[in-house]
Amino acid sequence: MRRLALLALVVLCGLALAVGYLLLPSPHYKTQFQACAVTLGGEGTLVWFEIYMRQGSGKTFVNIQSARFREDTEQSLLKARLAAEETLGTSLKNYDITLDMLTPQDNVAGESAGAAFASALVANYLQRPLRGDAVISAALSDGKLAPVGGIDEKMVAAAEAGKKTFVIAEEQQIKHAELAQRIRIVRAKTLGDALEYLLG
């Protein structure tokens, strides 16, 4: 009799926990990542972003709660979506994408975060983490990685932030070759190549 009551209690306990857990709201899988930027003063810096996808109709949104986004970044996001689709080999037309800048800063401008956006999209779709010790700084052009400005300054910022690997476009020029002693510099032709170093 006692044993039965005990058993019933244990079962009840398990059931209640399971029900409680199942009813927890399931949040979107969000991907947080760092992209390289150059400040108005010409210094390199790393900026946190968050990207996620949800069922939708192919739209892209940016959060303007505190940041403003320039038009060239809009084009960069369009290219990132295309590059992610090409790399994944699947259309994202049934997904809405949301981009949020987490580091307080006035404006997001330029196309140099294109490859970072695209790799975050791929990681988010696959629900795989991005490596915390690697960053990419490249624009996107015809599905390939393209050179960006201020790369030396960005490398210094990445090295100072403790990053180990820095992915750049194949045609990227670097002024200070000795930077290679502070951070591992990897050249990639496509987003797919770059992801080898970025996905965790």
Added chain:
Amino acid sequence: MRKPFLLLLVACAAIALVVGYQYAESNAARNEAATARSSYTVTLGLPAVDLEGAGALANLTVTVSDGDGSVFVRFDSAKPLINTETQSSLRLALDVAGKLTRENLSKRNVYYSISAPSDVVGGYSAGAAAAIATIAALRSEELRDDTLVTGRLGSDDGKIAPVGKVEEKAVAVREAGYSVLLVPKGEGAEEEGLRIIEVSTVAEAYALMRE
């Protein structure tokens, strides 16, 4: 030895049941609220000017849903429509709408989307219209379909400031079949077949657009 163990188990079961029940309840409440309110969308024409300086009409869509206080703009146009100034004016419009409706915006998400048939110039002139459309979306109210508004917001005090190019916009508004255009105080103009009314605040304009 057995007794404390049993007691512990009973306590465990009780806690688990309470926790599970609470989640079940809050979840049910959330679902109910979601179906009752879910999201509400308001669309409003935006008087604008194109690159040649002629009047044109863009289209603003505001959707309000349950959320965490985020404000988004749709940002995927091959022809850029929403520059940083427009983003600032949308952000300000939400502040004005939040103040006027006294809605708790931290539990809502707001999505703005602008589309235009031609190349229109971005800027601050969407402010008053965006505030009015946001108020309507927050309150789940409909706006008149024969009236448009043009005007910028100077600050979050809800006053409507001058925008310029009112005559050009009036032509586009009339040609699109609207019969009333609300303009900032002091910018009244004449346009055959269109009633132009000067307004000084968002609240005043909203009342006219709800009549």
